[in-house]
Amino acid sequence: MPVQLQFSDFSGPRYVLQGLKLLLSPGLRLFVLLPLLINLALFAAMVYYSTQQFGLWLACLQATLPGWLDFLTYLLWPLFVILLILIIFFTFTLFANLIAAPFNGLLAEKAEVLIRGQDDFPPFSMRELIAMVPRTLGRELRKLMYFLPRALALLLLSLIPGLNLLAPPLWMLFGIWMMCVQYLDYPADxxxxxxxxxxxxxxxxxxxxxxxxxxxxxALWIPGLNILMMPAAIVGATAFWVQEHHSLSVRP
Structure with a gap:
C-alpha cells in the first residue's frame, strides 16, 4: 500500500522529516543499514584523525594572519575553528557518499517503491547492485568535478588575510547547496x-x-542525528522527487 504524502504545500524541511519518518519502514531497513554502517565507520575514522591534526591545522591557518593584526588573534580564533570544522565536514560528506554511492542509489530506488506503492525497478540482487556501481560512481565523480573547483576557490579565499573573514558564511551557503545536489541526484539518476x-x-x-x-x-551538526541523516536525506530527497518531478521542464 503506498505511503500517503499529505502535504498541500511542500517545503524542503518537511521532506527531511518525511525521510526520517520512513527510515525504519520494513521495506527499507536492510537498505538503510548498509550505508549507515559505512557512514559510522568513516565518521569514527574522520573524528579520530581530525582530533589528532586539529592543532596543526589551526596553527597553519593562524599563520596566514599578518603580523600587524596579531592583536586580533583571539577575536579571529573562533572563525578559524569554524572554518576548519566546515572543511572537515565537507571532506567527510564527500567521501561517505562516494564510498556508499551504489547503496545510496539502491536505497533511493526502494524508497520510491515504498512511497509510490508500485515497483518499476528490477528486483534486488547482487547482480543489480554490481551493475549500479559504474553508473553511480561515475555520477559521484561528476559531483566531485562540480564540487572541487568551487571548494578550491573558497579554500584560496580562506587564506587571503581580511577576505578570509567571508569564508565561513560562504562555505555554509555552498554546503547547503551541495546537500541539494548530493541527495536529490540519487532519484534523478x-x-x-x-x-x-x-x-x-x-x-x-x-x-x-x-x-x-x-x-x-x-541536522548533520546534531550529534546522534547526524549519523542517521545520510539515509534519511536520501529517502527525503526521493519523496521530494516523487512529489515534484511532474512539474519538471528543462531547457533544450
Whole structure:
C-alpha cells in the first residue's frame, strides 16, 4: 500500500522529516543499514584523525594572519575553528557518499517503491547492485568535478588575510547547496535524468531545494542525528522527487 504524502504545500524541511519518518519502514531497513554502517565507520575514522591534526591545522591557518593584526588573534580564533570544522565536514560528506554511492542509489530506488506503492525497478540482487556501481560512481565523480573547483576557490579565499573573514558564511551557503545536489541526484539518476537536466530542475525548484539542503545541513551538526541523516536525506530527497518531478521542464 503506498505511503500517503499529505502535504498541500511542500517545503524542503518537511521532506527531511518525511525521510526520517520512513527510515525504519520494513521495506527499507536492510537498505538503510548498509550505508549507515559505512557512514559510522568513516565518521569514527574522520573524528579520530581530525582530533589528532586539529592543532596543526589551526596553527597553519593562524599563520596566514599578518603580523600587524596579531592583536586580533583571539577575536579571529573562533572563525578559524569554524572554518576548519566546515572543511572537515565537507571532506567527510564527500567521501561517505562516494564510498556508499551504489547503496545510496539502491536505497533511493526502494524508497520510491515504498512511497509510490508500485515497483518499476528490477528486483534486488547482487547482480543489480554490481551493475549500479559504474553508473553511480561515475555520477559521484561528476559531483566531485562540480564540487572541487568551487571548494578550491573558497579554500584560496580562506587564506587571503581580511577576505578570509567571508569564508565561513560562504562555505555554509555552498554546503547547503551541495546537500541539494548530493541527495536529490540519487532519484534523478535512477530515472536516467542527465546531470545538466537535473541541475536545471534544481534551479527551477531553487527555494524548496535550498530549504531541503539547509535542513539536512543543520541536522548533520546534531550529534546522534547526524549519523542517521545520510539515509534519511536520501529517502527525503526521493519523496521530494516523487512529489515534484511532474512539474519538471528543462531547457533544450
Amino acid at each position: 535512477n530515472h536516467k535524468l542527465s546531470w545538466r537536466d537535473m541541475m536545471a530542475w534544481l534551479h527551477q525548484k531553487r527555494w524548496k531545494s535550498l530549504g531541503f539542503g539547509a535542513s539536512v545541513y543543520l
